[in-house]
Amino acid sequence: MTNSKYKLTKKDFNQINRRSLLGFQLGWNYERMQGSGYLFTILPQLRKIYGDGTPELKEMMKTHAQFFNTSNFLNTLVTGIDLAIEEKEGIASKDTVSGLKTGLMGPFAAIGDSIFGALWPTIFGAVAANMASNGNPVGMLIWVLANVLVMVFRWKQLQFAYKEGVSLVTTMQHKLTAITDAATIMGVFMVGALVATMINVKIAYAPQIGDLTVNIQNSLDMILPKLVPLTIVGLVYWLLGRKKMTSTRAIFIVLFVSIALSALGIISK
Numbered sequence: 001m002t003n004s005k006y007k008l009t010k011k012d013f014n015q016i017n018r019r020s021l022l023g024f025q026l027g028w029n030y031e032r033m034q035g036s037g038y039l040f041t042i043l044p045q046l047r048k049i050y051g052d053g054t055p056e057l058k059e060m061m062k063t064h065a066q067f068f069n070t071s072n073f074l075n076t077l078v079t080g081i082d083l084a085i086e087e088k089e090g091i092a093s094k095d096t097v098s099g100l101k102t103g104l105m106g107p108f109a110a111i112g113d114s115i116f117g118a119l120w121p122t123i124f125g126a127v128a129a130n131m132a133s134n135g136n137p138v139g140m141l142i143w144v145l146a147n148v149l150v151m152v153f154r155w156k157q158l159q160f161a162y163k164e165g166v167s168l169v170t171t172m173q174h175k176l177t178a179i180t181d182a183a184t185i186m187g188v189f190m191v192g193a194l195v196a197t198m199i200n201v202k203i204a205y206a207p208q209i210g211d212l213t214v215n216i217q218n219s220l221d222m223i224l225p226k227l228v229p230l231t232i233v234g235l236v237y238w239l240l241g242r243k244k245m246t247s248t249r250a251i252f253i254v255l256f257v258s259i260a261l262s263a264l265g266i267i268s269k
Contacts (some may be wrong), residue, residue, distance in 0.1 A: 012048075016042060016076065017154070017155050019040060019041045020079070021155075024037040033069035035065050038065075038079070046064070049086055059091060069109065070108045071109045073117070073153075074109075077104075077160075084165040121146075122191065124142060127139070128146070196230075201229055201232060202228060202267065203217040204217075232254075
């Protein structure tokens, strides 16, 4: 069996998208990561392409259950290209599909996580949180809309990748690095903006020297505005680089230190 007679339908695409959105990560493990989730996502379609209980189906199930790990936001791009090839070539596409998945999962992981895992929630989350903290309910709607748009994007990309097939890889290949670099730079830019706008910590301690009150915060602002938030972020970044330090421990350290310094009147909001 070298060629498949089955052609995927809209019902198949909808089923794959549902499984991808709801179950792609359910079988995640440290040995093969998303391998079992990938197989689960396309198993009904593999049965239709190769036939139930056939040696070809068993062989491709073993192939798809191997190590795979990419961004949840772009995983169906790989799935769409994969199924387009398997639908056309059948079991003969085994090596091609394995190489395709290995070659694409890294670049798509970097792009998807940079844009949709960091940049997108940073921008819309900051806008929504700032509006919500000021009592504006539109902030909540912005955040909900941002997430709905991501879901729509994830739903639409499968059929797009299926139609484009391998040509999508050759078309996008030279753009992958540029997109990743641009997303990374934008993400760093947004993190810097958030440090200045969302971390509202000031030095409250003002020592009295005779009749003169020394305003430490004003002095720091003359050197560099928002120096205190920048210092806090730098210290947390340094903490996270220490051995056995986790993000949870860092959060508790910041929490306890903040409460203590606030109680002593050293810092304030």
